[in-house]
Amino acid sequence: MGTKSVKISKVPSAFSKGDWKPIDMSKVYKNQEKQEAQDLIRYKKEIAKEEKRLEKLNCPACKSINKLHYCKRDSNGIIGPGSRSWLIEEYYICKDCGIHFSDLHKKEIALPYKGLW
Numbered sequence: 012m013g014t015k016s017v018k019i020s021k022v023p024s025a026f027s028k029g030d031w032k033p034i035d036m037s038k039v040y041k042n043q044e045k046q047e048a049q050d051l052i053r054y055k056k057e058i059a060k061e062e063k064r065l066e067k068l069n070c071p072a073c074k075s076i077n078k079l080h081y082c083k084r085d086s087n088g089i090i091g092p093g094s095r096s097w098l099i100e101e102y103y104i105c106k107d108c109g110i111h112f113s114d115l116h117k118k119e120i121a122l123p124y125k126g127l128w
């Protein structure tokens with residue numbers, strides 16, 4: 012179950028004026044949805060940018076972009092809800108000259124919000 016947190020930082024102004032109005036929750040949710048949609052767009056843009064950068068990532072020795080991505084993951088051993096896995100080793104192998112190299116500019120892109128995935 013994902014609990015949605017609603018930002019209430021903008022609400023108190025309605026209280027301080029003295030004319031308290033019931034909060035229109037549909038409006039709150041609409042704003043939240045808008046925010047989430049924007050976050051998701053930003054997230055997708057960042058992913059796309061990172062993918063483009065990775066495409067151009069070339070071998071430090073022969074400059075070839077023909078590479079294999081190797082990554083090794085570990086997990087907490089739980090299958091299903093509560094399962095978690097993380098990267099323990101990651102590098103690229105040049106398909107042309109065979110050297111192993113790391114992506115020094117790797118960017119961690121965090122998911123915009125939790126509960127969807």
Ligand SMILES: [Zn+2]
Nearest residue numbers: 070073105108
């Ligand atoms: Zn190479």
